[in-house]
Amino acid sequence: MENINLTMLTDFYEVTMANGYLQEGLQNKVAYFDMFFRKVPDDGGFAIMAGVEQLILYLKNISFNEEDIEYLRSKNMFCEEFMEYLKSFRFSCDVWAVPEGTPIFPNEPVITVRGPVIEAQFVETMVLLTINHQSLIATKANRIVRAADGRAVMEFGSRRAQGYDGAIYGARAAYIGGCVGTACTISDKKFGVPVMGTMAHSWVQMFQSELEAFKAYARTYPDGCTLLVDTYNVLKSGVPNAIRAFREELLPRGFRPKGIRIDSGDIAYLSKEARRMLDEAGFEDCRIVASNALDEFIIRDILIQGAKVDIFGVGERLITSKSEPVFGGVYKLAAVEENGEVTPKIKLSENVGKITNPGFKAVWRFFDKVTGKAIADVLTRNEEIIDENKPYELFDPEYTWKRKTITGFRVQRLLMQIFDKGCCVYESPDLNYIREYCREQIDTLWDEVKRFENPHNYYVDMSKPLWDMKAGLLQEYK
Amino acid sequence: MENINLTMLTDFYEVTMANGYLQEGLQNKVAYFDMFFRKVPDDGGFAIMAGVEQLILYLKNISFNEEDIEYLRSKNMFCEEFMEYLKSFRFSCDVWAVPEGTPIFPNEPVITVRGPVIEAQFVETMVLLTINHQSLIATKANRIVRAADGRAVMEFGSRRAQGYDGAIYGARAAYIGGCVGTACTISDKKFGVPVMGTMAHSWVQMFQSELEAFKAYARTYPDGCTLLVDTYNVLKSGVPNAIRAFREELLPRGFRPKGIRIDSGDIAYLSKEARRMLDEAGFEDCRIVASNALDEFIIRDILIQGAKVDIFGVGERLITSKSEPVFGGVYKLAAVEENGEVTPKIKLSENVGKITNPGFKAVWRFFDKVTGKAIADVLTRNEEIIDENKPYELFDPEYTWKRKTITGFRVQRLLMQIFDKGCCVYESPDLNYIREYCREQIDTLWDEVKRFENPHNYYVDMSKPLWDMKAGLLQEYK
The missing domain is CATH 3.20.20.70 (Aldolase class I)
Structure with a gap:
């Protein structure tokens, strides 16, 4: 991937919208987009963030070459001004990401992009494709690793992967999720995933x-x-x-x-x-x-029956996440800047679960100071500060009468800035560091969240100011 | 892909075996490998062959560069003679493939590779990965297209694909399977799949x-x-x-x-x-x-209810073949040459369905001369000739008392030679030709084979000489 320009790997509507924004004079309007997901695959209790390193590579390398522009011109749909715009296209957005290996939960932003709407919109397809794929495989691999209960799990699935990158980056993600190695030689050579066979x-x-x-x-x-x-x-x-x-x-x-x-x-x-x-x-x-044909369920079952296995080699059911092969991340407009003010935006839906969380947001993870365990995540307006020395009232954004005041916690902001006005300001950690960080972070989750069947719903709450903003917008649209 | 060398995208055991064959002096022993699959995804009646063009590109470009060799040397597992061997590695095998777009059935070879065992073994991972992925998506796309019953189906799934190639080649395969276009811009630019959005x-x-x-x-x-x-x-x-x-x-x-x-x-x-x-x-x-979130079942259902839809945009459930995301092609040794003689090889298994078909084989498709419909496929020893002017007795290789003599048929050999001693001797047809060929070939199948629920099992039989050879080998191992 280092040498390939994947700029043209984009849904065509990103291009038609870009040309449209330019023609409407909206190209410099600043927009905020969030990537988040709505459901953990396999009805699990948490997912694992992965793919940020490849996303960074993509964002660093976006550019339209002569051939790309010729191709687009041949569609006879776009104005010449847009062709000129693409020639000098340079990604200039701010980007925040949850670090790879972090447990992540539904409805919280895991990527936020802020910048001129054409650019922030354009990267949608690749943000989603990159993070959806690797998070899917890291999450699945971790389920299988947990089922193996301390025994080693090897990733064996290249031949059944969905395409070359499915194998190559799948092996990387599986390693983040806790596999001890892979059969995929190129993933060792490129990323140092230990290879065996x-x-x-x-x-x-x-x-x-x-x-x-x-x-x-x-x-x-x-x-x-x-x-x-x-x-x-x-x-x-x-x-x-x-x-x-x-x-x-x-x-x-x-x-x-x-x-x-x-x-x-x-x-x-x-x-x-x-x-x-x-x-x-x-x-x-x-x-x-x-x-x-192993997976977490078969492994758990044969171990209960006393199977004497030291190492599990897991192929197709890991590399495709066979039981649920889609990680449903979405990328939604959350706000625009108007006269220097951030105006939150909301997307309604006949399906209540599809209504978005508006505004420029921060994600905070609360840990119990004594046990070290994660208590809840809270979304706030970005400018809010949470004081660890004061009690904090959590409340369920759906059932607002469910409230709980906590003390003795420490908080951590999950979103790290990775691009500042188009410049990368983040160095991807070493893959072994990410894998170890992932293991440590999963240790902060209660066993109830890690269960395969009916896991406890980890709390993803909203601060009062954010909830008020959302309620106000909903009221406006009624 | 044109510019990337995917030689190192291989299961590590292909490399350990290669070094082992060299050390055992077996490097020039000629082996025959078949790729075949055992089950049609989604319990369908047939699959669609796809990915041959990309397989050809891979086979043309196999070579180990200095960096690859340095990497392998660093494993401290391989002899220097093997490093020298890899430096001058040149793919010299004969390869046969069923053309893209052809309906294919379980247990018949869709790729056959003949050549020095190191080479013929080494390509296993990429043969399987390439053909498994695209055949999976072409097959799924065709199911969805059939459900749409004449209405257009667009491929929309890049953001949920399993990696970049999952999106790019997935869009190509979906077009072969009958989609009218894709949202994936790069697949239009590279392959001419009509892009929309x-x-x-x-x-x-x-x-x-x-x-x-x-x-x-x-x-x-x-x-x-x-x-x-x-x-x-x-x-x-x-x-x-x-x-x-x-x-x-x-x-x-x-x-x-x-x-x-x-x-x-x-x-x-x-x-x-x-x-x-x-x-x-x-x-x-x-x-x-x-x-x-459409698929063939939802489309069929809402059309029964009178939905007024002209075009279906299908995303994640197509691009990942969500209901069954694995195409289980395997690559098995079928024969070796010993003193110029082809000696068939068989792999036994506790599972009868996993016993392989030995020998260097041909695959023949029988068509009824009057209706044009496909009657059966028959595997024969490669040297057999089927005479269209003589009655031919088909028999079930499992229940050999089930017999039927047919007349008035024409036959077609399905495996085309694509490499002759390492030289490509086949020009991949234009993608639109493949898509049209696919449509025509599916028209030769009876509706009973195309049904979603409990489709008729299309016959894949064996000639008497091949059956006798297999029975003899089984006898030998008892």
Whole structure:
């Protein structure tokens, strides 16, 4: 992506609107847009923010080249003034983002863009595409990692990803979400996601016998030898041959086996039997890797049944977030500046849940000072300050009689400025830092929020001034 | 993609196996691999082949640069001979593919690769990733197009795609599957997929009133004016304001309106009411576009209820194939050459459905000469010839007593050679040709195969010589 200009990866209406704003003389009108989402995939209790590093790369590189302009001119829809405008297009907005790895919740801004409406509108498609994709995969990966309950989870899904970037950035996002590594080589090379992989069934088929295939592999990779044992029959042939190959090729060279992999059949049963056979052969340290259409539900289930699996390889159901493959982030106008004043804007809808939160906003996360746990997020008007030394009254924006006054908290602003008038003012942290930060932040959530079934609804509340502003706008439109 | 080298987008085990084959002296052993799939997504009756053009680009460009080799060397796992091998790596395989746009069925090879095992194995990840993704989206798009029953379907999903290529190639595949166009600008620029788009809700919010927003848009785009009418209230505000804008800005300029778009609420009800209001205002030619979480089932349902929709805009449920986001193509060793002889290989499995079809195979499609309809596909050993002038006995490879002798057929080989010893010998057809070919080929399928619920299982049979070979191998392994 570093070398590709993705400026033209945009919904065409961003271009028609841009030309329209120019023709209407609105090009310098300052607008505020928020990206937020309405529902956590898989009915989970939280999502994980990811993709900010790639969004930054995109925003740094927006520009229309001659070819782009020729292409647009060929549509015979746009005025020449607009073509000139695009030639000298330079992104000049302010942008705020929730840092990657942060748990995020419905209806709070995770990206805010402020600037000339043409620019702030134009980036919509790529803001959404970038953050929606990686947040989807980081969130799904974390569910699977939590189900594995301390065991390692590897991302294995490139071949079933939805396109090349689906594989490449999917592996990055899965690592943020807690996977220990990937099978996708380019994601290691580009981002340092630890890569792993040993053999396919075809390796075993290429030799005269399974034993010969295993022995050849053990000779080639005595250090870190993991053998795939299900090409013919796991318990009758695969495991016995693996044990023999370990004994004949590894031990004499002074190496211990790393593992075996089971890729079909009943993982719970086969892993228990294989474990017993390996232990009896003196290979208690040989790990068992399981793959084959796994997800958080199957992993949880087979662990309850006592499966002896040390590492889970998870493919298609992770890399596509199969059970819910869409992260529904939206990008909505929240305010415009008129004569230097910020005028909030609201979008109504027949569906109450689709009414937007107006104005230029801040997002605050409240943590309990004693437990360190996250209590609630509160949206405020951007200019509000929350004083940690005073009690703060939380109230439910929908059921306003539900109130609770809290003390002994610390607060953190979630939105960090990443662009200032078009200049990047934020350095993306190292990927390992993001992954560790993600783990720590998830630790601040109560177990009730992390449950798979009917998780507790984490509070995303509104300050009194913001609520009043929204109520006023709703009143106006009635 | 033209400019990016995706050689390193590969599962790491392809690399470990390659180094292993070299160390075992197997690098020149010739192997045959088949890509096939086992199940049509959404329990449909057929899938659509797509992605061959991008696969060709990848295969033409495989090469390891200095940086790749440095990266691999840093793993301390590979021998220097292998590093040298990679430096001069040149893809030299023969490749066959089913042309894009062709209806394809489970268990038949859609790609066959023949060549030195290192190379033929190495391309596995990208063969699968490329064909799985585009075939998934083409297949889903075609379901939605069939549900729309002659009305136009637009692909609208870039913002919810799984990564950039998910959007770009997804739009290409959706067009092959029958969509009339896309909102994704770059897919028009790169592939000529017709691009369309008008305005977002934010356009309406940027003006003092909905009417002013509509009038401004109508002034800017008098030719091809489609207005989004659901920002405030479709029937009380949106449609009346649209009618007024059409009257005040278009008619005086000599233009007719193109359409209105409804993006929320009950599409069946709103479209009928909007149609009535537009007709009463004399805009019988103004089309109604509907969007908002549509798929084939919702479209079929609201059409049954008499929805007056002319164009469907379909987003996330198409671009991710939401109801089933994985196309499960696999890549399996089918044969090796030993002393110039082709020795078939089979992969067994505890799951009977996962046993592979061995040998170097051809796929033949039988068409009835009178109706033009497809009767069955038959896999044969590659050297077999089917004589259209002789009766041919079809039999079910699983229930071999189910037999049927057919006459009056013509046959077509489905696999076309696309690479000959590493040289591309196939020119990808124009995208519009592929889309039209797809439409024609789907017309050769009986309606029973095209049904959404419980479609008829199209026959994919085996010739007697191939069946005998497979039965023999199974016998050998018992």
